[in-house]
Amino acid sequence: MRQKINVAEIFGSNVFNDKVMRKVLPKTGYAAIRKVIETGAPLTKEVADIVAEEMKLWAIKKGASHYTHWFQPLTGSTAEKHDSFINPTADGGVIMEFEGKQLIKGEPDASSFPSGGLRSTFEARGYTAWDPTSPAFLKEDAGGDVTLCIPTAFYSYNGVALDAKVPLLRSMEAVSEQSLRVTKALGNKKTKKVISTVGPEQEYFLVDKKYFLKRLDLMLCGRTLFGAPAPKGQELEDHYFASIKDRVADYMKDLDIELWKMGIASKTKHNEVAPAQFEMAPVYGLTNAATDHNQLVMETMQKVALRNDFVCLLHEKPYKGVNGSGKHNNWSLGTDDGLNLLDPGNTPHQNKQFLMFLSALITAVDRHADLLRASAATSGNDHRLGANEAPPAIISIFLGDDLTDMLDKIAKGQKVEAKGKVFIKMGVDTLPDLPKDNTDRNRTSPFAFTGNKFEFRMVGSSMSISNANIVLNTIVAEALDEIATRLEGAKDVNEEIVKIVRDMVKNNIRVVFNGNNYSEEWVKEAAKRGLPNIKNTVDAIKSFATKKATDLFAKYEVLSKEELHSRFDIYMEQYAKQINIEAQTAVQMVKRLYIPSVLHFTRELASTVNEVKTAKGNPSVATELLDKVSNLLDSANKKLVKLEEVTIKAKETEEATAKAEIFRDKVFTAMAELREDIDALESILPETLWPVPSYTAMMFKL
Numbered sequence: 288m289r290q291k292i293n294v295a296e297i298f299g300s301n302v303f304n305d306k307v308m309r310k311v312l313p314k315t316g317y318a319a320i321r322k323v324i325e326t327g328a329p330l331t332k333e334v335a336d337i338v339a340e341e342m343k344l345w346a347i348k349k350g351a352s353h354y355t356h357w358f359q360p361l362t363g364s365t366a367e368k369h370d371s372f373i374n375p376t377a378d379g380g381v382i383m384e385f386e387g388k389q390l391i392k393g394e395p396d397a398s399s400f401p402s403g404g405l406r407s408t409f410e411a412r413g414y415t416a417w418d419p420t421s422p423a424f425l426k427e428d429a430g431g432d433v434t435l436c437i438p439t440a441f442y443s444y445n446g447v448a449l450d451a452k453v454p455l456l457r458s459m460e461a462v463s464e465q466s467l468r469v470t471k472a473l474g475n476k477k478t479k480k481v482i483s484t485v486g487p488e489q490e491y492f493l494v495d496k497k498y499f500l501k502r503l504d505l506m507l508c509g510r511t512l513f514g515a516p517a518p519k520g521q522e523l524e525d526h527y528f529a530s531i532k533d534r535v536a537d538y539m540k541d542l543d544i545e546l547w548k549m550g551i552a553s554k555t556k557h558n559e560v561a562p563a564q565f566e567m568a569p570v571y572g573l574t575n576a577a578t579d580h581n582q583l584v585m586e587t588m589q590k591v592a593l594r595n596d597f598v599c600l601l602h603e604k605p606y607k608g609v610n611g612s613g614k615h616n617n618w619s620l621g622t623d624d625g626l627n628l629l630d631p632g633n634t635p636h637q638n639k640q641f642l643m644f645l646s647a648l649i650t651a652v653d654r655h656a657d658l659l660r661a662s663a664a665t666s667g668n669d670h671r672l673g674a675n676e677a678p679p680a681i682i683s684i685f686l687g688d689d690l691t692d693m694l695d696k697i698a699k700g701q702k703v704e705a706k707g708k709v710f711i712k713m714g715v716d717t718l719p720d721l722p723k724d725n726t727d728r729n730r731t732s733p734f735a736f737t738g739n740k741f742e743f744r745m746v747g748s749s750m751s752i753s754n755a756n757i758v759l760n761t762i763v764a765e766a767l768d769e770i771a772t773r774l775e776g777a778k779d780v781n782e783e784i785v786k787i788v789r790d791m792v793k794n795n796i797r798v799v800f801n802g803n804n805y806s807e808e809w810v811k812e813a814a815k816r817g818l819p820n821i822k823n824t825v826d827a828i829k830s831f832a833t834k835k836a837t838d839l840f841a842k843y844e845v846l847s848k849e850e851l852h853s854r855f856d857i858y859m860e861q862y863a864k865q866i867n868i869e870a871q872t873a874v875q876m877v878k879r880l881y882i883p884s885v886l887h888f889t890r891e892l893a894s895t896v897n898e899v900k901t902a903k904g905n906p907s908v909a910t911e912l913l914d915k916v917s918n919l920l921d922s923a924n925k926k927l928v929k930l931e932e933v934t935i936k937a938k939e940t941e942e943a944t945a946k947a948e949i950f951r952d953k954v955f956t957a958m959a960e961l962r963e964d965i966d967a968l969e970s971i972l973p974e975t976l977w978p979v980p981s982y983t984a985m986m987f988k989l
Contacts, residue, residue, distance in 0.1 A: 292540075294547060301349065301425035302550035303342050303435075311341040324419050325480075335387025342423060343372060343385035346435040349425055354385065354435040356393035356415035359451040360400040361857050363751055365582050366441075368395050369434055391417050393439065401860070403853025405447050413449060415439035418456070421576045424549045424583075429594075438579050447850055451753035452575070454846050458760035459483045459574055461843040465764045466620060466628065466644075468771035472780065473639050478622040483760050485619075486571030486740075487581045487752050488555075490612035491588055492564050492600040493535065495988060498980040499598040503880075504872055508865075509602035509749070510667065512873045513881070513962055515969040516608045517983040520562070527560045532989055535565065538595040542567070545587050551580045561609035562986040571617060571740075574760070578753050581614075585749070597989075601749040604670035606982060611671035612748035616755050619740035620644065620763075630739040636693050636703040639784055643774075645694075646791040647766035648741060649684060652734055653798035655762040655839070656682035657819050657830035659734070659743070662754040664827035664858070666865045668747035680827075681813045681820045683800040684741075685732035691799055697785060698792035731804035761845050824862050825947045831855040859943040866950040870934045873958050877927050880978040881965055885920050888972050889913060916971060923964035930957040 299306065309317055316337040322328045346354070355367040372383040393415035400413070421438040428434075441450035448454055459482075466481035499505050504512040521527075531539065539556045546553040552570035559566045567588075569580065585601055592599035604611035620628040628644045635641050652659060659682050663672070672680050686694075696703045729735050733745045746755050770787055777783035797816040802809060813820060821827045830836060832855045840846035846854070892913040899906035933953040940946040969977055 292544060297544060298547045298552075299550040301427075301548040303345060303423040304550060305422075307345060308338070308341075311345060312337060316341075320419065330391065330417075330419070332387055335391050337387075339385050339387045339390040342390065342435065343383065346425060346433075347372065347383060350427075350431075350433040351425060351435045352432065354389075354437060356395070356417075356439040357436040358395075358415050358439045358441040359579075359582060359751065359753065360441055360449060361403070361451065361854065362401060363749070363861075365586065366395070366400070367434075367436065368393070390437065395441075400441075400449060401857045402443070402449055403856035403860075405443060405449065405849060405853045412444040413441060414444070415441050418452060418575070420456075420573070421579045422550065426549075429590075447847065447853075451578070451751055451757075454757050454840075454850070455575060455578060455753050455760075457845045458757045458764070458843070461764040461845060462620070462760040462767070465767035465771060469643055469647075469767050469774065470622070470628075470640065472771055472774035473643065474780075475640070477624050478626065480623040481628070482621050482623065483574040483618070483756065484571050484621055484740075485574045485577040485752065485756060486569055486617040487577060487746075488566060488568040488615040488617070489581065489584055489588075490559055490564065490566045490614065490748050492561070492605050492612065493538065493592060493597045493989060494563065494600060494605075494985050496593065496596045496598050498985045498988070502979050502985075503876055504869075505598075505600070505605070507872045508869050509600060510605045510670070511607065511982075512869060512958065513876065513965045513969070513979075514607060514982050515966045517562075517981070517986060519983075519987075520609050521560050524560070526558050526562050526564070529558045531556075531558060534595070535989060538591060538597060539565070539567075541595065542588060542591045545591055546584065549580075549583055549587075551583060553584075559610070559612075561606070561611075563989055564610060564612065568615075571619070574618075574756050578751065578756065581752050603665070603667035603747040603749060606986065607670075608982075609986070613671065613744060614746040614748050614750065614752060616743040616746050616752050616759075617737070617740050618743060618756065618759055627739045629736075629741070631690070635690065636697060639781075642697075642784060642788055643770055644767075645690075646787055647763055647770055649798060650769075650791050650795045651759075651762035651766040652682060652684055653795035654766070655758070655835075656798065657821060657827070657833075658758045658762060658836060658839075659755070660745070660819070660821045661827040661830040662758040663743075663745035663747060663750070664824040665747050665750060666824055666862050666869075667749055668745075669824050671747065672745060679733070679804055679810070679820075680822045681804070681810065681818055682733055682745075682798070683804060683809075683813070683818065684798050685729040685735035685801055686799055687729075687736065688801060690736065691796075691801060694788060694792055694796070698789040700785075729801065729804070732800070733804070757845065761840060761843055764843050765839060823951060825859070825944070825951050828855060828858045828862070828947075829944070831858070856943055859947045863937070863943070863947045863950045866954050867934065867938060870930060870950075870954050870958055873961060874927065874931055874934075876979075877923065877961065877965065881968065882920070882924070884972065884976050884978045885916060885968055888976050889916055889920070892916065912971070916968065919964050919968050919971075923961060923968070926957065926961040926964060930954070930961055933957050 308320060316334060319334040320338055323330050353369040353371045355369045357365060357367050360366050372385055374382055374384040376382055395413055395415060416439055418438045418440055423435060423437045426434050426436050440452045442448050442453060462483055463481040467478065470478050504510065543553045553567055554570050555568035557566055588599040628640055631641045632638045660680060693703055735742045743755055746752055773783055773787060774780055798818065800809065831851055837848050837851055840851050841848055892909055895909045896906040896913060899909060937946060937949040937954050940949055
């Protein structure tokens with residue numbers, strides 16, 4: 288019988304959150320730390336010491352012996368260095384110590400993390416600084432050791448950001464500052480702070496661990512570099528939202544419990560479109576904490592999978608021919624007094640705040656579509672974007688016909704009338720009439736309005752959501768800045784609102800598209816509209832190196848010119864390194880697995896041909912098969928040699944962009960060509976002779 292759980296007792300039990308702080312801190316200490324979190328007031332040593340002591344006692348009581356500054360370097364994952372609480376005493380014993388200075392600041396080695404030229408190898412000093420806006424939490428490893436994890440920012444000796452958190456926090460401040468200017472210009476005197484919020488849905492695959500361990504490509508690259516399609520894929524659409532298998536349900540239950548312990552509000556779980564693909568969605572939260580949480584979600588998914596004899600695959604395209612995995616970044620802006628600034632209400636045409644913030648979003652996305660595309664660019668995501676399963680590489684916004692029509696009428700000075708509540712009638716007496724939403728959903732759109740938020744669907748499943756939200760916050764801050772300046776200088780604010788909407792429709796409405804983003808017609812139409820169609824990661828990353836991007840991020844103090852250029856270099860290098868790993872893995876698999884297996888089969892075929900001839904029979908079937916296999920093997924060997932040659936040439940190229948371009952144009956193409964022959968051979972050889980598990984086994988034997 289499955290164990291019953293008490294969610295109320297579990298949720299947040301391993302988090303040093305506001306509830307815990309209110310309970311354990313003295314009133315003055317609690318008030319002081321709340322002021323730091325809410326207003327950004329300076330953190331004094333006295334307050335830090337109080338918090339550190341109580342945090343230590345709380346952690347030790349729950350079994351912790353070590354603490355770590357948990358941070359997010361520019362690797363896309365997280366990092367942690369563990370230190371114990373123990374401190375030797377003069378009498379040969381130990382005491383458990385943790386002071387404010389240890390809470391506030393750590394000093395990991397910065398030289399071994401990517402810095403894009405910001406730091407030299409011999410310049411090793413880096414610092415981690417406590418981020419009190421994201422609660423500390425406990426993690427327990429498989430051996431039962433418990434560690435206190437303190438979310439921190441990571442920066443260098445000369446003060447530049449070496450992580451994802453620092454620019455994210457800066458971008459949140461930028462969008463809050465400009466949002467407040469707009470709300471105040473519209474007469475809102477209550478709001479003191481605007482908060483960027485996110486709810487990132489997370490898609491993933493599960494594969495049985497015994498199959499995973501037999502696939503070198505999955506182990507080293509996260510995706511299958513070879514693999515003939517299974518006889519059945521997703522064409523029957525029978526996996527999506529289907530009944531969850533017991534073994535998978537056990538995994539999902541374990542995952543929920545572990546996430547709930549860390550205060551991550553895991554809300555939704557279901558089967559996704561592809562076989563062996565699933566999704567988890569949390570309740571939205573503060574963008575900074577939600578970004579931290581999503582990193583924990585990915586880490587926890589992988590740990591819990593191993594406990595259940597699965598491996599969790601977070602790559603955007605583990606299997607060719609079926610849907611890949613994304614991460615839907617549900618983004619919105621809210622105020623400290625409870626307003627959602629993207630909620631249209633019942634009369635959106637009369638909702639001044641909504642009109643201004645909607646205008647800002649449309650302007651921002653149209654003006655900086657290239658940066659949004661770059662924020663979702665990885666070698667893995669190149670396999671997914673543009674396929675008939677995910678948004679294309681063209682950035683567009685879905686608003687729905689009603690909102691689009693409303694903006695058009697306001698711009699033309701035409702009368703807009705409230706339609707009131709519209710209900711969907713089912714035509715069945717026992718079913719209730721349901722209120723109709725102001726927009727439908729458009730799952731083909733990369734940036735869709737979904738009622739009171741925008742869903743950015745391009746982010747890859749393995750990626751941190753930090754880049755996407757850094758870009759979103761910053762480009763919206765710029766648009767809001769311009770709107771605020773116009774409103775603040777207007778003689779008649781209401782007239783200026785209409786002018787702003789009119790200008791936005793004239794200059795930026797081209798980015799709004801409510802149709803099928805998968806269609807060829809849209810690709811042609813987007814080209815007519817002048818919308819960028821950036822099809823690969825290398826070209827997308829170049830957007831970070833433009834003067835427009837440099838000026839934007841510098842103006843709002845999100846990333847300096849040096850910090851932005853470092854990220855450009857890092858992402859180019861990462862792309863080249865990832866494709867190189869895939870190429871080296873492909874070469875090894877072909878040489879050490881596939882060619883020996885095929886040669887073994889050809890020997891059997893040749894022996895069969897000779898035996899049939901000796902018996903005076905007709906060996907035509909075996910002969911034809913032998914010829915076919917031999918020709919494919921010969922072709923594969925030539926393509927293998929070509930792959931090795933172009934990989935060597937690519938690695939010898941020094942300049943980062945040129946290297947990435949060769950890996951994209953030559954190496955990646957050579958791998959794809961080699962795969963064609965190997966996959967064709969897999970479809971011929973007996974399963975008993977094929978050296979790795981098939982797609983059928985990996986996707987259907989869960």
